[in-house]
Amino acid sequence: MKALKQIREKLEELSLEGGIFFKPENRYYVSGFTGSTGYALVLKDKAYFITDFRYISQVKEECPDFEILEISTSKTLGDVLEELNLNSLGFEDDFMTVEGLQTLKKSYSGQLVAMKRFIENIRQIKREDEILLMKKAQSIADETFSYMLDFIKPGMSEREVYLELVTQLTQRGAQGESFKAIVASGVRGALPHGSATEKIIEKGDLLTLDFGCVYQGYCSDMTRTICVGKASEKQKEIYHVVLKAQKEALKAIKPGAICKDIDKVARDIITEAGYGENFGHGLGHAVGLEVHENPRLNMVDESILKAGMVVTDEPGIYIPGFGGVRIEDIILVTETGSEILSTSNKELIELEV
Ligand SMILES: [Mn+2]
Structure with missing residues (x-):
């Protein structure tokens, strides 16, 4: 997507290994995904789209720059992030619920850093x-x-x-x-x-x-x-x-x-x-x-x-x-x-x- 370069520069600035985006407008901006469930994970040199069975083909179509990682009832977002061995990840603190953050922390042991409307700030200037x-x-x-x-x-x-x-x-x-x-x-x-x-x-x-x-x-x-x-x-x-x-x-x-x-x-x-x-x-x-x-x-x-x-x-x-x-x-x-x-x-x- 057109925004990936800018996002990576900003991640670098914040010394983050990656950022995870799931507020629908941000997720769309970052990945092009129009569905209702999924997480766009942007790393320095890779981008993953994390979603469940229902959206796999849609992601293939809409997000060509993203590699798909599948989650299910037995494999959570936190499990996937833990497997990727990421030390620091930014999250959307204005959108993530307290419950969501607690659940994530149960299986992901890396550092979670508030991104403070990171994408919204990039989005202010329209292409x-x-x-x-x-x-x-x-x-x-x-x-x-x-x-x-x-x-x-x-x-x-x-x-x-x-x-x-x-x-x-x-x-x-x-x-x-x-x-x-x-x-x-x-x-x-x-x-x-x-x-x-x-x-x-x-x-x-x-x-x-x-x-x-x-x-x-x-x-x-x-x-x-x-x-x-x-x-x-x-x-x-x-x-x-x-x-x-x-x-x-x-x-x-x-x-x-x-x-x-x-x-x-x-x-x-x-x-x-x-x-x-x-x-x-x-x-x-x-x-x-x-x-x-x-x-x-x-x-x-x-x-x-x-x-x-x-x-x-x-x-x-x-x-x-x-x-x-x-x-x-x-x-x-x-x-x-x-x-x-x-x-x-x-x-x-x-x-x-
Ligand atoms: Mn108005």
Whole structure:
């Protein structure tokens, strides 16, 4: 796989003989394996895939750089590692359970060292081939949004809209949703993470759709808030504050920028407009094989943006009893600035109903 060289350099840096990866996104990144059980073991000059009977042929197909080692009910992961005579092995301390670690220690006598999100850090910078897949995932979402603008009518329930959204994403080639889509209308728009209910969408409601899909493992993420009918002055006012914050923060996204400074650009605009209290979440997050990755564009993250990172810019205003607005784009940090991957219109859309 493309990542093996980088992983080996990092193992060397940490003075580890090898690293074992089984968090599904990391395992896929390291080995290409799409199944649900198995361990990718990367050593200095060899790579093994440790799995059971069910996945042997799949590993042969998906992981050509890996030699297969079989485990079973009578031969555990620890037994296999012990046989390989490895003195020090890195493990995913953010993913391994306490029980898993105890079981491993029963049969493996070498040193186990926490890798501290080792692969996640490598994953922050996307390769060209990964960027292409993310663009594809986002284009499926953009096309779906455009379809949904014709589909949505007053009188439908949020759930009906949700089901159609998922169908459309899937029909356009997505493996599935990258997270359970948010469909929140009217007063429910005040819930930043309001998933679809039986509530009927009414004429004049603001409707927030926050959704994404997965394409060959890679996630997209976008949010648009539309008005189902003509927007009131208050709805327009809030929309335009959020839009201004979103656009100004976009300009701040470039290599070398500090994450928390980008959050501040949007937060200051919303606060100055009098809605600071109504923007209770961070501005954005990185996206990749997982929909929420580091770095975070929030008030505390001091990470520096680098070319190849993909992040979201998604300010919102939520007013209990009234509703809410959130607008989210997904953006690639480039050598010279940024490229917006989401192409859907973000000026206020008032559906003709
Ligand atoms: Mn998001």
